Amino acid sequence: MGNLAERLDPDGGGRVNADVSLQGVRPAQVSPAPCVLSVKGICKTYPGVQALQNVDLDLHAGEVHAIMGENGAGKSSLIKAIVGAITCDSGEIRVDGTPVSINTPADAQTLGIAAIHQELSLVPHLSIAQNVFLGREPMTGVPFMVDHRKMADDAAAILHDIGLDCDVGAKADSLKVAHQQVVEIAKALSQNARVLILDEPTASLSDREADALFAMIDRLRAKGTAIVYISHRMNEIGRLADRITVLRDGKRVLSATPSEISTDEIIVAMVGRPVAQPSKEGRADRPVGDAVLELEDVWTGTGLAGITMSIRAGEIVGLAGLVGSGRTEVARAIFGVDPVLAGRIDWMGAPLTGDTPERVKSGIALVPEDRKEQGLCLEQTISQNLLHASFWKVFPKRLFRPSRARSISRDSIAKLRVATPHGEKRVGLLSGGNQQKTVIGKWLNADARLFIFDEPTRGIDIGAKAEIVDLMIALVERGNSVLMISSELPELVGCCDRVYVLREGEVAGELADADLTEDAILRLAMHHD
Amino acid sequence: MSEATRSGRDWHSAIDKLRGSEIESIFLRLAVLFVVGLFLTIATDTFLTQTNLVNLLRQASLMFLLAAGLTLVLIVGGIDLSVGANLALSACLTAGVYKATNSVPLAIATGLATGAAIGFVNSLLVAFLKLPPFLATFATLWVCQGLAFFYMSGSVIYGFPPEMRALGSGFWLGIPVPVILMTIILIFLTVFLRRSTIGHELYAIGSNATAARLSGIPVRRRLILVYVLSGLTAGFAGIVYLARVNSADAGVGEPLLLPVIAVVLIGGASLYGGRGSAIGTLSGALILTAVLNGMNLLAIDSNLQPMAAGLVVLLALALEAVSKKHQRKK
Numbered sequence: 001m002g003n004l005a006e007r008l009d010p011d012g013g014g015r016v017n018a019d020v021s022l023q024g025v026r027p028a029q030v031s032p033a034p035c036v037l038s039v040k041g042i043c044k045t046y047p048g049v050q051a052l053q054n055v056d057l058d059l060h061a062g063e064v065h066a067i068m069g070e071n072g073a074g075k076s077s078l079i080k081a082i083v084g085a086i087t088c089d090s091g092e093i094r095v096d097g098t099p100v101s102i103n104t105p106a107d108a109q110t111l112g113i114a115a116i117h118q119e120l121s122l123v124p125h126l127s128i129a130q131n132v133f134l135g136r137e138p139m140t141g142v143p144f145m146v147d148h149r150k151m152a153d154d155a156a157a158i159l160h161d162i163g164l165d166c167d168v169g170a171k172a173d174s175l176k177v178a179h180q181q182v183v184e185i186a187k188a189l190s191q192n193a194r195v196l197i198l199d200e201p202t203a204s205l206s207d208r209e210a211d212a213l214f215a216m217i218d219r220l221r222a223k224g225t226a227i228v229y230i231s232h233r234m235n236e237i238g239r240l241a242d243r244i245t246v247l248r249d250g251k252r253v254l255s256a257t258p259s260e261i262s263t264d265e266i267i268v269a270m271v272g273r274p275v276a277q278p279s280k281e282g283r284a285d286r287p288v289g290d291a292v293l294e295l296e297d298v299w300t301g302t303g304l305a306g307i308t309m310s311i312r313a314g315e316i317v318g319l320a321g322l323v324g325s326g327r328t329e330v331a332r333a334i335f336g337v338d339p340v341l342a343g344r345i346d347w348m349g350a351p352l353t354g355d356t357p358e359r360v361k362s363g364i365a366l367v368p369e370d371r372k373e374q375g376l377c378l379e380q381t382i383s384q385n386l387l388h389a390s391f392w393k394v395f396p397k398r399l400f401r402p403s404r405a406r407s408i409s410r411d412s413i414a415k416l417r418v419a420t421p422h423g424e425k426r427v428g429l430l431s432g433g434n435q436q437k438t439v440i441g442k443w444l445n446a447d448a449r450l451f452i453f454d455e456p457t458r459g460i461d462i463g464a465k466a467e468i469v470d471l472m473i474a475l476v477e478r479g480n481s482v483l484m485i486s487s488e489l490p491e492l493v494g495c496c497d498r499v500y501v502l503r504e505g506e507v508a509g510e511l512a513d514a515d516l517t518e519d520a521i522l523r524l525a526m527h528h529d
Numbered sequence: 530m531s532e533a534t535r536s537g538r539d540w541h542s543a544i545d546k547l548r549g550s551e552i553e554s555i556f557l558r559l560a561v562l563f564v565v566g567l568f569l570t571i572a573t574d575t576f577l578t579q580t581n582l583v584n585l586l587r588q589a590s591l592m593f594l595l596a597a598g599l600t601l602v603l604i605v606g607g608i609d610l611s612v613g614a615n616l617a618l619s620a621c622l623t624a625g626v627y628k629a630t631n632s633v634p635l636a637i638a639t640g641l642a643t644g645a646a647i648g649f650v651n652s653l654l655v656a657f658l659k660l661p662p663f664l665a666t667f668a669t670l671w672v673c674q675g676l677a678f679f680y681m682s683g684s685v686i687y688g689f690p691p692e693m694r695a696l697g698s699g700f701w702l703g704i705p706v707p708v709i710l711m712t713i714i715l716i717f718l719t720v721f722l723r724r725s726t727i728g729h730e731l732y733a734i735g736s737n738a739t740a741a742r743l744s745g746i747p748v749r750r751r752l753i754l755v756y757v758l759s760g761l762t763a764g765f766a767g768i769v770y771l772a773r774v775n776s777a778d779a780g781v782g783e784p785l786l787l788p789v790i791a792v793v794l795i796g797g798a799s800l801y802g803g804r805g806s807a808i809g810t811l812s813g814a815l816i817l818t819a820v821l822n823g824m825n826l827l828a829i830d831s832n833l834q835p836m837a838a839g840l841v842v843l844l845a846l847a848l849e850a851v852s853k854k855h856q857r858k859k
Contacts, residue, residue: 337743360745374743377736379803388733388744391726398726442744 035097036061036226037082037113037195042091044077044250051077052088053250059195061224064217066231066241070270070461074250075230079197082228083108083115114188115197118204120180124173129155131172132187158186162216178209182216189220196220197228202236203459206323214240232459234263246270271463288497289313292481293334293352293450298343302329305505306343311450316472316482318496320489320521325502327485328369331452334483335359335366347450360389365448367439369455369485371432375439378428382420383409385427385438390446412441416471433464440471451475454485469495489518501525554797557848558812565816569823576826583705589818590711591773593811594766595785596792597714598648598759600810603793604722605755606735606802607655607662611647612763612789614673617782619643619767621677624686624777633693637768644764645757647673652756656749670786677779687776697773707769711811714762718807731755735802791838792817795845817841 039057043050052074059065069075080086082093084102092099095111102108108115122131129148130137132155137146155168164182172180181201188196198217202210217227217240229240237244238258246254246269254261254269291310298307304326311317319327332338334345336356345352347362354362368374376385386409387394394408395401409423416437420430427438436456443451453472457465472482472495486492492499498512501524509524511517569576595612602609623640627633647669654665699706722728733741734748742748771777796813798805820841821834 335743355747356742357745357747366743368743373737374739377733377740377803379736380733384729384733387729388741388746391730391746395726400724400726400729446745 034061035059036095038094038097039078039082040092040094042078042081042088042093044081044086044088050250052081052091054091055247055250055252056255057245057252059226059228061194061226062221063242064221064227064229064240066229066237066244067247068231068237068244068266068270069247070463073247073270075247076199077250078247079115079199079228079230082195083113083197109191112192112194113197114191114193114195115199116181116184116188116201118200120177120184122172122180122183124171126172127169128159128166128172128175128183129168131183132158132168132190134187136191154190155186158190159183162186162189162219163212176209178205178213181205181213185216185220189225193225195226195228197230199230200232201229202231202233210236234266237266238263248272267462271461286314286477288315289479292348293483294344294346295330295334296344296346298330298333298345299341300329300333300338301341302326302332302338303505304329304333307333307502307505307507309500309507309510311481311483313449313481314476314479315498316476316484316496318492318499319483319485319502320487320492320499321502321508321525323487325525326505327502328454329505330502331366331454331483331485334450334452335364357392360446360448361392363447363449365389365443365446365451367436367443367451367453367456369458371435371439372428376427376435378426380427381424382413382418382427382430382438383423386412386423386441386445389442389448393446408445412445415444416441417467431464432460433467436460436464436468437471440468448480450481450483452483452485455487456484457486457488457491465491489521492521493518554849555806555808555812558795558797558809558816558845561844562812562816562819565819565823569819569826573823573826576823581822581826585815585818585822586708587705587773588822589811589814590705590707591766591770592785592789592792592814592818593711594707594714594762594769595789596796596810596814597718597807598755598762599789599793600718600796600798600805600807601722601731601755602662602759603798603800604731604735604802604805605752606738607752607755608666608790608800609648609651609756609759609763610663610666610786611651611669611673612759612766613782613784613786614670614677615644615647615760615763615782616767616770616785617779618647618673618677618680619764620771620777620781621681621686621779623768623771624689625680627689627693628686633690636693640768640771641761641764644767645761648757648760648763649753651760652753655756656752674779674782677782681777681779685776685778689772689775694772694775697769697771698775707773710769715807715811722807727751727754732803735804737803788817788838791842794842797845797849799849813845 035058037057037059039055041054041056042052043054044052055074055078057065057078067075067078077086081088082102084104084107087103093102094100100111102111102113123134126134129152133151138150138154139145140147152168159166159168159182162182162185164179164186166175166179172183175183185196201213205213214236217229220227231237241258243255243257244261244266245252246266248270254266289312291312293311295307295309298304307326307330309317319330321327329338333340334352336354336359347364352359352362372378377388383405387405391398394404406423412418413420413423418430418434418437418441420434427435430438451472456468456472460468469491472484476482484492484496493516496516498510499516499521500510501508501521503525511520511524566576575581595616599609599612619640622643623636626639627636630636651666651669654660654669655662658665696706696710701709722731730741730746730751733744733746734751738748770781792813793805793810794800794813795816796805796809796811798809817838820837824834824837825831
């Protein structure tokens with residue numbers, strides 16, 4: 001599986017500028033560099049769960065060490081143990097060969113270990129320079145007087161070193177997420193971090209921003225920083241990692257260099273069994289019906305500039321494009337969240353009007369991108385969430401019957417195989433895959449005919465991903481339609497009958513059958529004709 | 530699997546379901562109420578007398594009337610600071626209309642309409658202008674308060690006919706009328722929250738308004754309903770208050786605002802939304818009233834009463850936090 005940037009430019013000539021030095025700095029496979037951090041046989045037990053069992057990890061200077069595993073495999077526990085956020089039951093951590101005890105995050109900081117978490121922790125109203133030196137401001141000699149000039153100069157120098165030139169006097173919240181991340185890394189480096197832990201750093205970055213991040217990681221690696229890299233994205237691992245460690249159920253199940261092991265083997269190690277990539281082969285031919293949803297020259301205030309497309313009954317239609325190309329905005333327009341300024345949306349042959357509640361009643365469903373913020377009431381139970389879209393349908397007289405609610409909840413949990421002892425469990429306690437099933441169940445109860453899935457498998461384990469894809473296929477086999485927004489190209493190619501590629505709010509092209517390949521999608525998305 | 534282990538498992542799962550649920554938190558409150566009552570029964574001769582209990586219930590019922598609508602507002606994750614001022618303005622206008630027309634029905638209708646209208650203004654500010662509820666109702670609080678002071682210009686209106694005063698101080702079958710009104714509203718509100726889908730929608734909105742909207746729940750319409758109901762119960766409470774004290778003046782609302790918020794919070798509603806119940810709010814009203822009543826009976830300096838109310842609120846919130854933490858750990 002090649003990485004995105006390489007495939008974007010098959011000739012290898014004009015790739016993203018920041019990456020030019022890449023080939024030069026990548027070290028030979030087996031580096032004799034000294035072991036900076038060594039973890040031996042650590043164990044951690046929570047009530048009822050053995051989070052880590054005898055896990056070993058060796059980290060060398062100038063090495064990117066990828067840690068992979070499904071949610072709950074023990075990745076975060078391992079990281080927490082290294083940065084002193086939890087105390088282990090047993091085991092040993094050595095830094096430069098000397099046993100150390102890391103009991104608090106401050107201990108880790110002193111030893112030069114820093115972690116950049118998914119949730120960034122900059123203080124929004126302080127300047128970039130203030131954030132970099134927060135709590136360690138250079139002083140002028142006069143008590144309590146910060147040397148602002150030195151602080152600004154030092155911050156600018158560190159940021160310049162890792163590839164970000166910006167006004168360090170600007171407020172932190174004026175930066176894009178990608179740049180905030182760079183500032184966090186600069187903060188770690190200013191504390192002389194020699195071990196840098198990056199937890200899913202590309203989760204909220206566009207492809208271009210991710211490329212810049214990779215270039216920065218290459219530079220840090222060349223300077224001898226040891227990097228722990230956690231990601232679900234296989235192609236990033238192939239692009240960056242010098243060594244891969246896979247955890248499953250709190251145990252280390254695999255440790256190898258990328259050249260020794262294939263993507264499939266990694267997946268098998270993570271899941272514990274082979275997982276088929278979504279593929280149309282062997283799938284029964286579905287009868288495709290008439291167009292149910294038609295968009296004609298749709299414009300919105302959110303950036304859609306004349307979208308024309310259609311979805312037929314029994315069809316999975318994909319919506320591809322870069323972040324910001326208007327994919328989610330199409331979904332919001334169809335769902336009645338953003339008003340349509342010009343153009344028409346027809347649903348079942350009649351113009352689609354009314355607000356979101358009316359569109360829900362007419363059979364349109366949205367499985368949103370951010371299920372925690374937009375899809376579920378996390379504090380409520382599974383049973384409650386399963387009814388949120390279908391009060392009007394299940395209880396047409398607005399009289400709530402607990403017995404009916406319970407039976408619907410039982411049926412949905414059984415049908416979707418939600419892993420829970422009962423429906424009274426809070427949804428926030430479920431795994432990503434089971435949460436997603438709850439959202440889908442909510443719409444099944446509303447008898448939806450068109451399901452809009454926005455990044456349906458984001459943040460979901462590989463095993464659960466396959467189940468979600470199977471659910472989508474089951475939906476269209478019953479004559480429903482699916483509109484699937486995704487950044488995962490193999491998933492789009494594997495699942496969809498047709499794919500519309502968006503670029504800057506317009507349809508850049510439509511792909512189907514033999515034309516539907518990952519390369520073709522990328523070319524259209526990037527405007528590489 | 531043997532029958533015994535199966536029933537054991539069902540039992541565990543039933544306990545599991547109960548934990549952290551609405552039912553658990555209500556039992557907790559009733560237990561607190563019982564302990565307070567028991568203590569006062571032992572510590573004083575006068576607590577467990579008919580006169581005192583009737584008096585206590587009457588005070589609690591007024592609190593409950595004012596807090597009933599506010600409970601709904603907290604369930605959807607909002608707040609209504611204007612209820613006290615609303616009560617004052619509604620009472621004053623009711624009194625004014627009665628004095629001008631001598632018509633009891635017209636006076637009562639005026640009070641209810643005033644309350645509902647203030648609630649409607651709040652709902653427009655919150656649902657359409659998308660103002661934070663705290664700010665929107667903070668502003669309407671002062672507007673209502675100002676209107677009431679201007680309308681009354683320092684005077685007090687008193688002297689109302691018996692049929693109107695009965696609402697506040699009458700008895701029916703030996704039970705104080707406000708207590709009957711409280712019971713009716715309690716039943717209505719409980720059925721509304723538990724047995725109508727709208728009630729369930731309110732909890733969803735309070736739990737996550739975005740998810741509720743994207744599930745097709747008409748969030749705006751529900752917000753309007755909730756704020757109008759909050760205004761309406763405040764207006765109604767104004768009429769009952771007027772009927773009880775047989776006078777109306779512009780300053781009656783202000784001292785009620787903070788206690789009524791305390792009642793709703795003691796009752797288990799959360800300022801973050803998604804929690805709260807009618808029976809909870811009733812227990813909140815009873816607990817707060819019993820504590821204050823007990824302080825009177827024990828001849829504790831009444832200047833200490835606000836502090837006692839504050840401690841009760843803190844205790845309720847702390848119990849909530851502990852039970853939530855326990856629930857999280859599982």
